[in-house]
Amino acid sequence: MTSRHQAQPRKRRGLLWLFLFLAVLFGLYSAGWFYAADRIRDESRQAIADLSRKGIRSDCARLRVEGYPLRLAVLCNGIAYQDDAKGIAATTGALEASTSIFRPLVADVNLRGPVRTLAPGLAPLWLDWDSLDVSTKLFWPLPRQVTLTANGVSGQTDPEDDEPTQLFNLSDIALDFWPEGEDILYRGSFAELDITADALQGRNVPSLDGFGEARLKNGVAVVQSKPKSLRGQALDITNMELSSGEARISVSGPVSVDDAGLVDADLMIRLTNPQAVAEVLATAVPEEAKKIRQGFGALAMMGKQPAMPLKIVKGNAMMGFIPLGAIKPLP
Numbered sequence: 001m002t003s004r005h006q007a008q009p010r011k012r013r014g015l016l017w018l019f020l021f022l023a024v025l026f027g028l029y030s031a032g033w034f035y036a037a038d039r040i041r042d043e044s045r046q047a048i049a050d051l052s053r054k055g056i057r058s059d060c061a062r063l064r065v066e067g068y069p070l071r072l073a074v075l076c077n078g079i080a081y082q083d084d085a086k087g088i089a090a091t092t093g094a095l096e097a098s099t100s101i102f103r104p105l106v107a108d109v110n111l112r113g114p115v116r117t118l119a120p121g122l123a124p125l126w127l128d129w130d131s132l133d134v135s136t137k138l139f140w141p142l143p144r145q146v147t148l149t150a151n152g153v154s155g156q157t158d159p160e161d162d163e164p165t166q167l168f169n170l171s172d173i174a175l176d177f178w179p180e181g182e183d184i185l186y187r188g189s190f191a192e193l194d195i196t197a198d199a200l201q202g203r204n205v206p207s208l209d210g211f212g213e214a215r216l217k218n219g220v221a222v223v224q225s226k227p228k229s230l231r232g233q234a235l236d237i238t239n240m241e242l243s244s245g246e247a248r249i250s251v252s253g254p255v256s257v258d259d260a261g262l263v264d265a266d267l268m269i270r271l272t273n274p275q276a277v278a279e280v281l282a283t284a285v286p287e288e289a290k291k292i293r294q295g296f297g298a299l300a301m302m303g304k305q306p307a308m309p310l311k312i313v314k315g316n317a318m319m320g321f322i323p324l325g326a327i328k329p330l331p
Contacts, residue, residue: 033072037065040074057082060095073098089118099138109134116158125167126158142220145178167199184219188212205284206244213238217256230257230330237267247276251310258314261329265312274299274306 044063051058060076067073074097082089093112099105113128130152137144153170171192178185193208216222217234227233234256241250253267271277278296282289299306310319317324 030069033068036072037068040065044074055083055085057084067098067100069101071098071100087118087120091116105138107136107138109136124158124160125155126164127153127155129153142179142223145176148175149173165198166196168196169194179220180215182218182220184216184223186212186214186216200284203284203286206280209243210241211243212240214240229261231259231261233257243272244280245276246273247280248272249277255312257330261331262315263312263327263330264314265310267310267312268307269310270305270307271296271299272305274304 041063044060048058048060057080059078059080061078061080062076064075065073066075074095076095079092079095080090092115095109095111097107097109099107111132111134113132115125115127117125117127129150132150132153133148135145135147137146149172150170151172153173155167157165157167169192170190173188173190175188176186189209189211191209193210195205195208197204215236215238217236222233234254236254237252239250239252241248243249248271250270250272251267252270253265255263255265255267257263274296278293281296282292285292308319310317310324312318312327315327315329317327
């Protein structure tokens with residue numbers, strides 16, 4: 001009897017200590033959440049102030065941090081950026097970036113359109129979409145993976161004193177980037193890209209689909225150093241393809257740019273159904289339709305999937321034994 005009565009107080013003390021531990025743990029978590037929220041607000045304001053001192057105007061309209069206790073979400077009603085010295089300006093719709101207690105190492109970003117851009121030498125653009133989401137698996141020094149998906153993307157010009165010109169519509173796009181050793185890998189695809197005739201000076205191109213895989217050599221160092229030039233970079237194309245119905249063109253092989261900006265490449269170009277490819281090109285370039293059909297008719301004699309090597313040595317390109325001319329040094 002005595003032992004039973006002694007066990008009950010011990011059990012109650014154990015529950016008391018458990019509740020006390022949970023209360024302390026929740027208190028620490030709450031303090032950490034509010035500390036992180038304050039840091040985000042302070043650093044965002046500091047970043048805007050630092051840009052302002054450089055003559056760059058930027059704003060995250062109605063910045064706020066919400067989601068306590070299960071989420072940490074940063075929200076802006078809109079984002080604006082304007083650099084008068086460079087003639088660059090951009091605005092976007094609302095932004096929400098968040099992570100949750102259940103997935104603390106995953107950050108999700110949702111951006112609403114439209115994006116309006118202004119840059120020297122380019123027509124003002126208006127880009128919009130039905131949905132655009134970015135998911136990042138956090139790690140150090142780079143994320144383990146960055147994924148972008150978008151649906152219902154469209155683009156048009158955005159003139160001040162004239163009617164806009166519709167440029168393209170895109171059903172969906174998906175992009176993935178992740179580091180592997182010292183390199184960065186890329187995989188992406190898009191579907192139903194419709195480029196308007198107005199964007200191509202009256203030419204018509206059928207709906208296009210695309211897919212690509214590539215490896216940026218030494219990409220981790222490239223991303224960290226933020227180079228402003230393509231010189232010294234190397235890319236290994238696993239497969240890049242463009243298709244429309246049964247017509248498909250794919251490219252694979254290494255490409256590099258030396259310190260002088262000259263391109264070197266050893267590529268293999270493959271065609272699937274050359275006659276279908278010819279019809280796509282003939283529709284886009286009707287004034288050369290006869291020559292295109294004749295040339296691809298000869299390729300069709302090599303089978304339904306002929307392959308042709310394309311070599312570029314110090315900017316000089318050759319398709320097999322046929323010289324194609326020189327490529328100017330890249331910036």
